[in-house]
Amino acid sequence: MRASRYLIATLKETPADAEIISHQLMLRAGMIRKLAAGLYTWLPMGLRVLRKVERIVREEMDRSGAQELLMSAVQPAELWQESGRWDEYGDELLRIKDRHERDFCYGPTHEEVITDLIRNELKSYKELPANFYQIQTKFRDERRPRFGVMRAREFLMKDAYSFHPDDASLDDMYQVMHDTYCRIFDRLGLDYRPVQADSGAIGGSASHEFHVLADSGEDEITFSSGGRYAANIEKAEALAPTGERPAPTESMTEVDTPGQRTIADISEFLHVDVTRTVKTLVVKSDDEDNPLVALILRGDHELNDVKAEKVDGIAEPLTMATEEEIRAAVGCGTGSIGPVRLPIPVIVDRSAAHLADFVCGANRDDAHLTGVNWERDVRLDRVEDLRNVVAGDPSPDGDGTLEMCRGIEVGHIFKLGRKYSEAMNATVLDENGKSVTLAMGCYGIGVSRIVAAAIEQNHDDRGIIWPGSIAPFNVAIVTLNAHKSPEVMEAAEKLYDQLRQAGFDPFLDDRKERPGVKFADLELMGIPHRVVVSDRGLQAGTFEYKGRQDAEKQDLPVDEVLPFLINTIPVNH
């Protein structure tokens, strides 16, 4: 491509409403433009990246044996009513009425449509397993779209759905997809990690998320120092501390703590480490007779909502009791509650249950108890895993300790089980001619989100640093003062043609701009390799080469540039 005939829409200033670096750089590098909240135009430069991501995803899905099809984006409400999601899905589902006032939605996902197709088309276990995918524009009506294409309303997604006569077949396919996703993210050149995830509202028995690691990532993930275990923080199990709980050494004493309400206050006021305090959180229960339940955590630990919601007796979604409800039930404010003589049921986190001689609220305003011990001072009926893991916790699989990092979720694989096939009566005949309900898996990749995630992980203060496989162009040829020197343009065009013939995506920057402007644009746009063709260089018989991340440029003899690039740039980059 020649820059003079191409939309180079770089911006000098960082647009005010772009909060994260990928959004800023995609705007500044002329990759995207905002049309409306959560709606973006992919400019030619950005679309090239998107298409390269799409191609890698498609090639690896095809290699896995999945079959590509294309379902319509607009879906009839009837199928969503059949699965029950028309009512469940909430405001993120963009609902549409057509000219005949019939209900449709702009699909955020396609479980219903594919299940409807498969129940009509597949009849026998002999046709299974089968895995169908599409790469398609989807819509999620986010309440507050932001972060550019990282969380757009309209976005490009690869979604796949597999069908199986039994769970063993689903397990096999799940592993195939896990491996396929690893190949995809390997080829994308991203530092990523598959982590165990909670199956959440979509149901099913197992799920993994694929995260691109980046400090700016919205999700917290954890992995074992041994490297074998990884999970997102919602899912990661906090083991009970090993060994016996220490024996009591102090007697329980009530102390006045006027105005001291937070764990930090109490710790400082009483000169006690936060790890020897507990906090008591009151939430709604699912028991009408006992509408509240208290959760006890060590003072320095955080409640894990997803774990708490799964505990028997706790209402879902997790709902904190109000100050008024607590005062009515307990007789004091939230700052002074504790498990001792508490008139509501108590569930204790594993780590809190291992404490001795701890501090907690006295259930009287401005008073706390010290030297409290389980069993001696307060019964210990229920112990559960309620907290987020923290760095240094033992890994749940015994593989060392846990470390924490942040990630951007770009892929998700699920064992759906029979949630949709049961609701929609999708069956085949098994080997014995008996009707069996299909087991299903589903496998998503956020194709447009990957573009933003790649930038969050790969940038510097000059701009984007694309992984070679998804750079919009892999080599830029920059002409200096070409309008004054036909020799420069001739040499540049010769190299350009040679690179095209050798299968590269060269970008000939033949604009009449100052060298500094061109170099800054190319670094902003993240083109991995740069060759400068100038009069001075030609007189010396050289082109100047610089990699996007090189500290120094180097002069190469004209004839050696092509072999050098062929050696430097991997195939398919």
Add this chain to the structure above:
Amino acid sequence: MRASRYLIATLKETPADAEIISHQLMLRAGMIRKLAAGLYTWLPMGLRVLRKVERIVREEMDRSGAQELLMSAVQPAELWQESGRWDEYGDELLRIKDRHERDFCYGPTHEEVITDLIRNELKSYKELPANFYQIQTKFRDERRPRFGVMRAREFLMKDAYSFHPDDASLDDMYQVMHDTYCRIFDRLGLDYRPVQADSGAIGGSASHEFHVLADSGEDEITFSSGGRYAANIEKAEALAPTGERPAPTESMTEVDTPGQRTIADISEFLHVDVTRTVKTLVVKSDDEDNPLVALILRGDHELNDVKAEKVDGIAEPLTMATEEEIRAAVGCGTGSIGPVRLPIPVIVDRSAAHLADFVCGANRDDAHLTGVNWERDVRLDRVEDLRNVVAGDPSPDGDGTLEMCRGIEVGHIFKLGRKYSEAMNATVLDENGKSVTLAMGCYGIGVSRIVAAAIEQNHDDRGIIWPGSIAPFNVAIVTLNAHKSPEVMEAAEKLYDQLRQAGFDPFLDDRKERPGVKFADLELMGIPHRVVVSDRGLQAGTFEYKGRQDAEKQDLPVDEVLPFLINTIPVNH
């Protein structure tokens, strides 16, 4: 691809609601499935065809210098209000409210979005001309969607928009796009014709439609016997007959014609050829004082609505007067009107104006006039081109006579002029630093419709006959009784691998079905070349070859099959 791991969804029966052959065959061959009215799932087999069409369109657009981008399908109402089309567009525009009750639409076209983009991004004539395209899913909320993907509500379209500092630049690009479209349809292997078209509601100064010729086409098109002129029937000019109008030879006589109302009735009753009768059609005028106007055509000619709407004095849209309005104004019914002493203004078609001694209504029920002559019996004030051309008419460019045929519109190129750029204030600075309003062109191709059009043009009673460049697979290798003979499967797989390595798209039909079932499926699906691998053949050292349209199959020595296919199948087919 191996058939045993692929969704072969052929149907024996023709689905009841499929009216046209392409819709029937796409369902029967397992290319598409209906999800809801006008919404289709492209099954793997059909999607392969769609993607091949898409690729050819993309490659040729890229070759033309157009830049691909991707705009969002969902568009904010504000832009459509700015262009004026939010109110004009009618029910085919699928209007959407998001969760915040803001107005959007699912774009049927993108003039507003691209004009908004360009007015923000391009500042100088130096950046022009520029041509941007996308290949994207669009939505048109047809009142009565039918004919499968030929007229679906959700469909895949290539739309391009070009921007120019002046008309000369637009004219050049229009020619580039015309040539690009010819290359595209050539590569698609379709018998097509570019025809002059009316610019219609979209405005602009010139337009051509590209039609795939097929007897089942919805549109009537005409071309000159010399081959240089072609137009759709709306646009094609009917020249005035050459020479002087014949002199009168009869005197005007009123005759009773009880119960004779149609031209056919009168012609038979009076023993006069229909070409010597005229018919008088009364339509609404745009003149409040004279609300009706009469149009006079030769009895065998048909009114051309598009031409009539453009004639000064005729109301747009064209509206026929009711029987009551006619009786109130003229005093007789529609069957007896004529131009002589008619109390409303008259516009005469060129051919009708050339008649002498003709028959027309007498403006009295059950009476007609014979031997009527212009000027002598009735004034001839206004003569216009009002009728559809018919076969045998002289070509407007003098290039022989006109012939008629039917076509399916698959492409359309427009000189839009400044309709959108003026409404939306899209300007650049010209060479003198003066602000100029951009000239625009737009260029559409119905990508999904092409798949259906290709079938309408290319099929027989056994199924689809794909042009090689868009066949889902180009060679089928059929194994006979492979489950009983490892040698058959081995030989088939070897050929399959060889074909893949040679760059073909082979389809290995390794299903355990009877040969007749396999052959019928492959013919239905339209695979162009078939190689049968059987035990009997292997014993003789041969494979059996048959082209989709060959009358006879032929046995080829095993080693000669690959070179034979390489010679037979063009590159990229």
